[in-house]
Structures are given as C-alpha cells and as structure tokens.
Amino acid sequence: xxxxxxxxxVGTELLLGSIANTDAQMLSQGLSALxxxxxxxxxxxxxxxxxxxxxxxxxxxxxxxxxxxxxxPTCDDLTKNVLAECFGKQLVLHEPSARRIEAxxxxxxxxxxxxxxxxxxxxxxxxxxVLDNDWGTAPGVAFEAGGVRVIMLxxxxxxxxxxxxxxxxxxLKSLSDGVIASRTLKLFGIGESSMEAQLRDEMEAMTNPTLxxxxxxxxxxxxxTAKAESEEAAHALIGPVExxxxxxxxxxxxxxxxxxxxxxxxxxxxARGLTFGCAESCTGGLIAKRMTDLPGAxxxxxxxxxxxxxxxxxxxxxxxxxxxxxxxxxSEQTARAMAxxxxxxxxxxxxxxxxxxxxxxxxxxxxxxGLVYLALAAPDGTWVRRTQQGLGRARIRHISASHAFDLxxxxxxxxxxx
Amino acid sequence: xxxxxxxxxVGTELLLGSIANTDAQMLSQGLSALxxxxxxxxxxxxxxxxxxxxxxxxxxxxxxxxxxxxxxPTCDDLTKNVLAECFGKQLVLHEPSARRIEAxxxxxxxxxxxxxxxxxxxxxxxxxxVLDNDWGTAPGVAFEAGGVRVIMLxxxxxxxxxxxxxxxxxxLKSLSDGVIASRTLKLFGIGESSMEAQLRDEMEAMTNPTLxxxxxxxxxxxxxTAKAESEEAAHALIGPVExxxxxxxxxxxxxxxxxxxxxxxxxxxxARGLTFGCAESCTGGLIAKRMTDLPGAxxxxxxxxxxxxxxxxxxxxxxxxxxxxxxxxxSEQTARAMAxxxxxxxxxxxxxxxxxxxxxxxxxxxxxxGLVYLALAAPDGTWVRRTQQGLGRARIRHISASHAFDLxxxxxxxxxxx
Numbered sequence: 001x002x003x004x005x006x007x008x009x010v011g012t013e014l015l016l017g018s019i020a021n022t023d024a025q026m027l028s029q030g031l032s033a034l035x036x037x038x039x040x041x042x043x044x045x046x047x048x049x050x051x052x053x054x055x056x057x058x059x060x061x062x063x064x065x066x067x068x069x070x071x072x073p074t075c076d077d078l079t080k081n082v083l084a085e086c087f088g089k090q091l092v093l094h095e096p097s098a099r100r101i102e103a104x105x106x107x108x109x110x111x112x113x114x115x116x117x118x119x120x121x122x123x124x125x126x127x128x129x130v131l132d133n134d135w136g137t138a139p140g141v142a143f144e145a146g147g148v149r150v151i152m153l154x155x156x157x158x159x160x161x162x163x164x165x166x167x168x169x170x171x172l173k174s175l176s177d178g179v180i181a182s183r184t185l186k187l188f189g190i191g192e193s194s195m196e197a198q199l200r201d202e203m204e205a206m207t208n209p210t211l212x213x214x215x216x217x218x219x220x221x222x223x224x225t226a227k228a229e230s231e232e233a234a235h236a237l238i239g240p241v242e243x244x245x246x247x248x249x250x251x252x253x254x255x256x257x258x259x260x261x262x263x264x265x266x267x268x269x270x271a272r273g274l275t276f277g278c279a280e281s282c283t284g285g286l287i288a289k290r291m292t293d294l295p296g297a298x299x300x301x302x303x304x305x306x307x308x309x310x311x312x313x314x315x316x317x318x319x320x321x322x323x324x325x326x327x328x329x330x331s332e333q334t335a336r337a338m339a340x341x342x343x344x345x346x347x348x349x350x351x352x353x354x355x356x357x358x359x360x361x362x363x364x365x366x367x368x369x370g371l372v373y374l375a376l377a378a379p380d381g382t383w384v385r386r387t388q389q390g391l392g393r394a395r396i397r398h399i400s401a402s403h404a405f406d407l408x409x410x411x412x413x414x415x416x417x418x
Numbered sequence: 419x420x421x422x423x424x425x426x427x428v429g430t431e432l433l434l435g436s437i438a439n440t441d442a443q444m445l446s447q448g449l450s451a452l453x454x455x456x457x458x459x460x461x462x463x464x465x466x467x468x469x470x471x472x473x474x475x476x477x478x479x480x481x482x483x484x485x486x487x488x489x490x491p492t493c494d495d496l497t498k499n500v501l502a503e504c505f506g507k508q509l510v511l512h513e514p515s516a517r518r519i520e521a522x523x524x525x526x527x528x529x530x531x532x533x534x535x536x537x538x539x540x541x542x543x544x545x546x547x548v549l550d551n552d553w554g555t556a557p558g559v560a561f562e563a564g565g566v567r568v569i570m571l572x573x574x575x576x577x578x579x580x581x582x583x584x585x586x587x588x589x590l591k592s593l594s595d596g597v598i599a600s601r602t603l604k605l606f607g608i609g610e611s612s613m614e615a616q617l618r619d620e621m622e623a624m625t626n627p628t629l630x631x632x633x634x635x636x637x638x639x640x641x642x643t644a645k646a647e648s649e650e651a652a653h654a655l656i657g658p659v660e661x662x663x664x665x666x667x668x669x670x671x672x673x674x675x676x677x678x679x680x681x682x683x684x685x686x687x688x689a690r691g692l693t694f695g696c697a698e699s700c701t702g703g704l705i706a707k708r709m710t711d712l713p714g715a716x717x718x719x720x721x722x723x724x725x726x727x728x729x730x731x732x733x734x735x736x737x738x739x740x741x742x743x744x745x746x747x748x749s750e751q752t753a754r755a756m757a758x759x760x761x762x763x764x765x766x767x768x769x770x771x772x773x774x775x776x777x778x779x780x781x782x783x784x785x786x787x788g789l790v791y792l793a794l795a796a797p798d799g800t801w802v803r804r805t806q807q808g809l810g811r812a813r814i815r816h817i818s819a820s821h822a823f824d825l826x827x828x829x830x831x832x833x834x835x836x
Contacts, residue, residue: 306723
C-alpha cells in the first residue's frame with residue numbers, strides 16, 4: 001500500500017525569511033527514498049489558528065502528517081498542543097522524557113537550573129510513541145488517530161535530521177509490509193537532459209525498481225529504489241539495474257551512495273595511501289575548502305596555495321615568469337605549471353590546479369567569463385582539462401572545483417584522463 | 419492598508435527534496451522589508467489539480483499571491499495556465515516577450531534553433547503587467563483579478579531574486595499609498611539572546627519605525643523599517659533609530675546594508691588602498707573562498723596559503739619549527755607566526771590566520787574541538803584572538819573565518835583590537 005505524507009513546518013522565522021525550510025528538503029528526500037509520496041509542503045507561523053487550518057486540510061489529503069518545529073520551550077509547545085487538540089488527545093507528563101531532559105540540561109548547562117518551560121517539553125499526547133531525542137531537549141512524538149499517522153519533530157535542522165534518520169525511518173519502515181531499499185549512482189560530466197534522454201524509455205517501463213534522476217550544480221544522480229519482502233531481496237532487484245546503468249554511463253559514474261566528488265576522492269586517496277594538495281586561482285580556496293569540509297581530510301590533504309595575484313603564482317608555486325608573460329595566467333601552460341608547482345611546494349603526491357575567469361568580467365587578455373583550465377599533477381605525468389561554463393560566478397567556481405576533483409578521481413581510479 | 423501575501427512554489431523537484439525552497443526565504447525577507455505580511459508558504463508539484471487547490475485556498479486568505487516556478491519551457495507553462503484559468507484570464511501571445519526570448523536565445527545558444535516550447539513562454543494572461551526577465555527566458559507576470567494581485571516568477575533562484583528585486587519590489591511599492599524603507603544593521607560579536615534582551619522594551623514600544631532582529635551563523639542583524647509619504651521622510655524616521663542603535667552597540671556594528679563581514683572588509687581595503695591575504699589551517703580555504711566569492715576581490719586579495727599539514731606551516735609560511743614543537747600547531751604563537759609569515763610570503767599589507775580544532779576529534783595535544791586562534795598581521799603589529807565555539811565542524815569553520823574578517827574590519831576601522 002502506498003502512503004502519502006504531508007509536511008507542515010511551524011515557525012514565524014520561516015515566514016520572515018530568516019531561515020530556509022531545509023527540513024522539508026531533507027524529509028522529502030528521505031520519504032521519497034522510502035517510496036512515500038509527498039504532494040504538499042506547508043509553512044505556517046507560530047499561530048495556533050493557522051496551524052490548525054493547515055492540519056485540518058492535511059488530514060483530508062494525506063495519511064502521514066509530519067510537523068517540524070514549534071516544540072521548543074519558548075513557544076509554549078504550540079505544535080503539540082494544536083495537534084493533540086485536532087486529533088482529540090490529552091497531553092500527559094511523560095516521566096522518562098522529563099528525566100532525559102533533566103540529564104541533557106545538566107550536561108549542557110551545568111549549574112543552570114531547569115525552567116518550568118523545559119518540563120513542558122515532556123508533556124506528550126497520551127498513548128503516543130515517544131521518539132527519544134539524543135540531539136536536543138524536545139522529544140519527538142508519533143501517534144495514530146483516525147487513520148492518520150502524526151509525527152512531530154523538532155525544527156533545528158541538525159536535530160530534525162538525526163531524529164528522522166534514527167527514529168522516524170525505522171518507525172515508517174515498521175508500517176510497511178515490504179522493505180524499501182535504494183541506491184544512488186552519482187555522475188559527473190553529463191548534463192541532466194542528455195542523461196534523461198538516454199533513460200526515458202527505460203524509466204517509463206520500470207515499476208520495481210524505479211529510477212529517479214536528479215540534477216544539481218553540474219552533477220547528476222540516479223536513484224534506484226526497490227520494494228521487496230526483505231532488505232536482501234530489495235537489493236537483489238537493484239543490483240542488475242545498477243550494473244546496467246554502470247555499463248551505460250561507464251566512467252561518468254563516480255560513485256554509489258557517496259555524498260560528493262570530493263568524498264569519492266578522499267576515499268580513493270586513503271585507499272591508495274596518497275596525499276593531495278591544490279593550487280587555486282579562480283576557485284580562490286574552494287577546492288581546499290570542499291576537501292576540508294570532510295572530517296578526516298587531514299589524513300591525506302597537505303594544503304593549498306591560493307595564488308590569486310599573478311605574482312603569487314611565481315613566488316609560491318614557482319611558475320616560470322616567462323610562461324606567465326607568454327601565455328598569461330589563464331592558459332593551459334600556467335595550469336600545468338601551477339599543479340606541478342603545488343606538488344613541489346606542498347610535498348604531496350597529487351596536486352590539482354585551477355585557473356580561469358570566474359567573472360563578472362573577461363580578463364585583461366580577453367579570455368571570456370567561464371573559461372577555466374584544470375590540471376592534475378601526479379608522479380607519472382600532468383593532465384590539463386579546458387572547460388567553458390555558463391553564467392554565474394558562484395556556479396563557475398563550483399563546477400570548476402568539481403572538475404578538479406573529477407581529474408583526481410579519474411587518475412586514482414585508473415580511468416582515461418580526459 | 420496592510421497587505422497579506424501568500425507564496426506558492428511549483429515544482430516536483432521541491433517535493434522530492436532535490437532542492438530547498440530558497441525562493442520562499444528570499445521573497446519572505448523582501449516582503450517583510452516592505453511591510454507585507456506572509457502567513458503561509460505552500461509547495462506543490464507539477465500537478466494542475468493540486469496547484470489549483472492551493473491557489474483557490476490562497477485567494478481566500480491573501481490579497482497578493484506570488485508563485486515561483488512552473489514557467490519553464492519543459493513544463494508546459496503549468497503555472498500560467500492554471501493561474502489564468504483560476505482567475506478567468508485568456509493566454510495571448512505577447513509579441514515583445516517573443517522577441518526578447520528570441521534575442522536571449524540567440525545570445526546563449528548561437529545557432530541552435532528555438533523550439534515551439536520557447537514561444538509558449540511568451541503566451542501571457544490578457545491585460546497583465548509583463549515583468550521583463552533580463553536573467554532568463556521566461557517573463558514574469560502580474561495581474562489583478564477579484565481584489566487579488568497575482569505575481570508569477572520563474573523558479574531558478576538567481577532569476578527569481580533578480581526579478582523580485584528589479585521588477586516586483588517597484589510594482590508592490592506602487593500599490594502602496596506610502597513608501598516603505600528599511601535599513602539593516604549588521605552585528606558581529608554578540609549573541610542573539612543578549613541583543614534581544616537589550617532591545618526588548620524598545621522593540622515593543624516601537625510602531626513606526628519597527629525593529630526586527632535576525633540571527634544567523636554567529637551574526638546578528640537588526641532591520642529598521644519605516645513607512646512614510648516619501649522615501650526621504652521614511653529615512654528621516656529611520657535615522658535617529660540607527661543612531662541610537664549604533665550608540666548602544668558601538669563597535670559590534672560592522673556595517674549597514676552590507677551583505678557580509680567579508681564585503682565590509684573588502685570595502686574598507688579598497689577605500690584604504692591596502693592588500694589582503696591569509697594563512698589557514700582549520701578553516702582550510704574558507705577565508706580565501708569567502709573573500710573571492712565577492713566580485714572585485716582581485717583588486718585587494720593577493721592570495722592565501724592553506725597550511726593544513728603542520729610541515730606546510732614551516733615550509734610555505736616560515737613558521738619557526740621551534741614554535742611548532744614547543745607550542746603546537748594550535749596556539750597563540752603559531753597563529754601569530756602564520757599571519758606574519760603570510761604577509762611576507764604573499765607580499766600583502768594585512769594577513770589573517772586561523773588555526774584550531776574544527777573536529778570531530780580533539781587534536782593530538784588534547785586541545786578541545788572548537789578552540790580556534792585567529793591572528794591579524796599588519797605593518798604596525800600583530801593581534802591574536804582566542805575563541806571557543808560550540809558544536810559542529812561547519813559552524814566552527816564558518817564562525818572562525820568570520821572572526822578573522824572581524825579582526826581585519828576592526829583594524830581597518832581604527833577600533834580597539836580585541
């Protein structure tokens with residue numbers, strides 16, 4: 001049986017635009033991976049009447065309602081009160097939650113007394129399933145009433161995500177007769193429309209597993225989702241589809257269930273025991289930043305040089321002044337020399353380099369916005385890739401950094417360097 | 419007269435969680451600055467029935483409906499068709515828009531023929547106000563019907579933001595008898611709760627101008643909004659409030675209507691004709707990345723060294739090995755030597771440095787996660803700030819970089835260095 005969920009986010013800060021509703025994005029991804037349809041997201045403020053209206057509407061069109069936010073001690077537990085009232089439940093003190101909140105409070109604010117408001121967080125709808133919150137004070141709640149499952153989660157994205165992953169996913173899986181499993185192939189170097197064109201017939205013919213394409217920031221994803229009686233059976237259905245897609249897209253597939261290109265590179269570097277560094281001009285630190293976003297990067301990442309001024313390319317990276325004069329800072333020759341210079345200067349096995357025009361204006365030699373050279377220097381050679389990207393400084397920089405990681409990924413995987 | 423707007427985002431990609439609804443955040447901020455209430459955001463997929471239901475509901479509770487998305491050539495102009503139908507309008511070909519789309523297409527895809535779908539984008543509701551789109555192909559639309567203003571904007575955030583700023587804001591301002599103006603003070607170095615506590619009485623007593631506090635990523639904002647008969651009169655109301663807030667918060671205010679700390683630093687550097695560089699350990703390129711996110715950074719930014727490995731601090735920045743051995747990489751002494759080394763190595767007037775423990779684990783000397791030293795080296799001295807931040811690698815890195823910019827901002831503004 002297929003379920004339909006509706007998401008209701010509660011918080012005036014969302015309506016004022018102080019924050020984006022990233023909880024809805026995270027939950028939508030997770031629900032979609034479980035095969036649960038989501039047809040509406042709604043955001044309401046800290047206002048009981050408007051929340052009630054949203055809930056009354058949601059229960060007419062979904063059998064799972066997930067709320068985020070409004071469980072904190074400063075908002076009088078708005079969400080719990082309204083949802084309990086809508087579904088005819090009493091709020092009662094849940095002793096174990098009160099003890100958990102006390103313990104959490106002691107750990108975080110040693111010495112500061114707990115307020116009455118904090119105990120309010122332990123008032124939960126009678127007969128509900130308590131979703132223990134190990135990442136904050138407000139417990140989550142799930143209950144069933146009138147054929148609708150209601151799930152309430154705290155709003156802060158870190159808590160919401162942990163609660164969804166560790167509490168809600170197991171709860172929702174227990175509702176289903178079957179098991180849903182999914183696997184996501186990550187691709188770099190192919191456009192969304194081209195990927196979709198190659199898959200359209202296949203996708204339409206598929207029912208179990210299903211195939212869902214996604215595009216973001218110059219990358220593509222293909223999620224294969226299967227439903228079966230057991231985890232193993234679901235993965236057995238996924239396997240042949242994964243094989244077929246890998247055969248179709250070959251070296252464009254950079255990983256399965258890896259979070260990003262840089263994470264794939266980090267894994268490969270660790271596996272091969274090699275170190276990495278970078279020299280950056282137009283990306284201005286973004287390659288280094290993305291690599292060091294990852295916990296554990298220090299095992300392989302030696303460092304980087306952001307040679308934004310042309311002179312720094314010469315002084316810190318040892319790029320020959322004659323190369324800079326003859327070919328300019330944005331050139332195949334300079335990219336090559338930057339990567340090789342970074343290997344020497346940083347003492348790393350592999351070094352990536354990026355030099356190009358991020359915009360908004362062409363450079364002084366008339367190179368157009370979006371022209372970027374990427375290079376990878378390794379013990380056995382140096383490779384350069386020339387790219388020309390579309391509009392937008394942030395996008396040009398992001399995709400350029402991705403190309404640098406893609407070069408490293410191809411080298412480390414023994415693929416053709418192009 | 420006070421207006422109420424409701425936002426409807428159209429796009430299955432939002433319901434699948436491929437993207438977050440950042441358009442809603444941007445629009446909410448902008449509408450709030452215009453004094454327009456927003457009580458609901460709704461997200462629906464590319465589905466005419468569900469979009470119609472959302473629109474029918476919205477028109478009962480708002481007098482401005484703003485849709486985002488569903489205007490692209492691949493989705494059969496879903497949004498325009500449904501909205502035109504709901505409000506009893508015919509779609510007619512708008513010749514000037516057809517010409518604009520042709521011109522835009524020629525510029526971007528020289529040689530590629532335009533498809534019939536692209537012409538669909540020029541079919542607009544009869545009698546509407548066309549909001550010219552200089553940032554993409556789909557024009558925006560505004561019309562009035564049955565007491566409701568309907569505004570349709572393209573979904574891609576870059577287009578949506580430009581269209582809102584340059585087309586919708588003037589349109590909405592023309593609806594109002596008065597003029598709304600706002601100014602935003604940006605603060606660094608004070609927590610949200612502390613700031614709010616100092617303002618609570620004042621805020622409650624204010625009606626025009628009003629004062630709205632925001633907190634994000636270690637920074638605070640105070641937006642002053644006034645309504646009056648003219649722009650000048652509104653700013654005359656804002657002036658004294660700004661003065662009072664500046665007097666209250668003093669050097670914690672780093673700018674007014676500036677987008678970020680790094681933008682404030684860039685402005686100050688340009689005004690003073692000074693150059694900037696950085697040496698980064700735990701921030702791993704983020705300081706350089708944030709500075710080079712800004713167009714025009716090349717006028718003042720020389721570059722940076724990401725000295726992630728301890729040895730690189732010695733070889734590229736010239737940090738004395740004895741200092742590293744005695745005090746460790748995470749120390750006041752190393753931060754100081756990194757900043758001074760970066761000034762020399764990069765040949766810049768000012769250099770910022772960051773070294774600390776971003777986590778997830780304490781360093782090998784037992785320094786706790788979140789302990790970060792920032793330094794600023796200038797011709798007349800070097801200053802070090804020690805900070806200890808809360809949980810989360812991304813947050814620790816972001817706030818550390820902000821502290822580095824804050825040191826530079828204080829130095830360049832002639833404020834006390836602390």
